[in-house]
Amino acid sequence: MGKSVFFGQLTGLEVRVSNYAGTTVDYREGQLTLSGRDFTLIDVPGTYTLDASNEAEEIAVEMLNQEPGAVICVLDALNLESSLYLLLQILESGVPVIPVINRMDLLDQKNYQLDVKLLSRELKLPVLPAVAVEGQGLGELTQNLEKILLSENKSGSETYRPDDNLQIDNEEQRWRQAENLYHKVINKEGEQKVSTREKWGNLLIQPWPGFPLAAVIMSIFFGLVVGAGMGIRNFLLLPFFERLIFPPIIYIIEAAVSPGVIRNILIGEYGFLIKGLEWPLALVFPYIISFYSGLSLLEDSGYLPRLGVLLDSIFARIGLGGSGIIPLLLGYGCAIPGITATRALDSYRERLIVSTVICLSVPCIAQTGAFISLLAEQSILVVLALFIFSLLFLGLSAGLMSRFLEGSRPETVVEIPELLWPRIRVVGKKIWLRIKNFLVGGELHMIYAIALAAVLYETGVLLYLGRLIQPVVTGWLRLPAEAANPLILGIVRRELTVLPLLEMNLTSLQLFVAALVGLFYVPCIAVFAVLNSEFNLKVTGLVLFITVFTSFLLGGIVSRLGGLFL
Secondary structure, three states: OOOHHHHHHOOOOOOOOOOOOOOOOOEEEEEEOOOOEEEEEEEEEOOOOOOOOOOOHHHOOOOHHHHOOOEEEEEHHHHHHHHHHHHHHHHHOOOOOEEEEEOOOHHHOOEEEEHHHHHHHHHHHOOOOOEHOOEEHHHHHHHHHHHHHHHOHHHHHOOOOOOOHHHHOOOOOOOOHHHHHHHHHHOOOOOOOOOOOHHHHOOOOOHHHHHHHHHHHHHHHHHHEEEEEEEHHHHHHHHHHHHHHHHHHHHHHHOOOOOOHHHHHHOOOOOOOHHHHHHHHHHHHHHHHHHHHHHHHHHHHHHHHHHHHHHHHHOOOOOOOOOHHHHHHHHHHHHHHHOOOOOOOOHHHHHHHHHHHHHHHHHOOHHHHHHHHOOOOOOHHHHHHHHHHHHHHHOOOOOOHHOOOOOOOOOOOOOOOOOOOOHHHHHHHHHHHHHHHHHHHHHHHHHHHHHHHHHHHOOOOHHHHOOOOHHHHHHHHHOOOHHHHHHHOOOHHHHHHHOOOOOOHOOOOHHHHHHHHHOOHHHHHHHHHHHHOOOOOHHHHHHHHHHHHHHHHHHHOOOOOOOOOO
């Protein structure tokens, strides 16, 4: 833990920090400048062994095999024995290594003392103590890197090369040596402290009171996303745009542009100068803020891995391991990081199942914001019903896939970090990075899509395409004919399946049916590109078929069942 923090500090690149392992699923490159010379620093996925068991770990092993100039091996002070095992494996490669022991501050809380100097003598390597999030140890790390990378001859880096006595080919002997080193350098003074946080950390993974507490925590999370998002939308952003931004835009366009297609593209029904600001910034963006605020608190506290362990028995019923909860939750932010995060899962089968259900029944935060904007004014219970429907179908679809796909359910192996109070500075930085990434990526793409929609609508192309599926929309889904247009737009941006419905006078049943279709409808074009790169074209085409078929099938069934009672 902590390697990505050091990467960000050494390169200046902004990297999110999470209080759980496996947040890096691909390698990242940054420029490291030492005494005026530039070097490439690579942040590889975290691993506990070089016997790679998944795609993310294979990347780390591949990088090591390329004989880098130096390796920074970040060890976890609270899981030192397993970290030493990995260090011994890396030392066998023969490359210069700088061992850095992170989270030294947490040892005192357990009444542990780590003799860093003794460990350095045993390894015959300089070992650096550090607290990554506080920047402690960064200066010493930089100095040691300079000694290796700036030395004009090999003698400068020989200090960081392993001793021949550490070259071990036997796994059992390596574990024994790691255990012996651990017991030599760790001194447990007096009675081990069991802090209140540790007690609660252990309780959170037990069925009692873990499940009731999980229900409370996730309810608070859901309440934060909906309540805070609605507050920001209704009392800040909507009034700001409606009173201060839109009137001068409309006045200027009406004065400068004569009535016709161009004016309509700018400020008409899909006018991107109005809808391009209102939909992404006033209706969706508030929920981006509230969702990532809640997710960042869950991450930094160390609760997410505990939730994975707690849910393992439930996930077992649908053929998944509890560790699948992390990519699923990331999918609620955006499907793309959720799908790429599946690289840390242990099998292709599990990756395929989790990626498919993310595309099928996990709404991204932009889509979630659109759902809440569409349904919350009608009833918050309708919003809740939609997400319960989503969760039920998630379990059903994952269970069906696990029965038909070959392979067995993976064992859940998750490192459970220390339960910590969220650090305001770290959480704030993480929220800012995610919001900035969404503004630069998601919001801009949504604005482009709205501009495209305006052009297609005003030129008649959108209406022509919509008429092709109108019989299904009006006959099977029992929605108004104009609801066909958003379904065409949804191929470009998933939330555009929902947002245009805000302008239509729909009944409660029609609102729910339309939201249900939008929930299961095709993912964005960008998601298909990621699916194709992570799997293949066949999988991508199959996901496209499943999502379209499911959305129309369920939408029609609910429309007819609802019509019997309403």
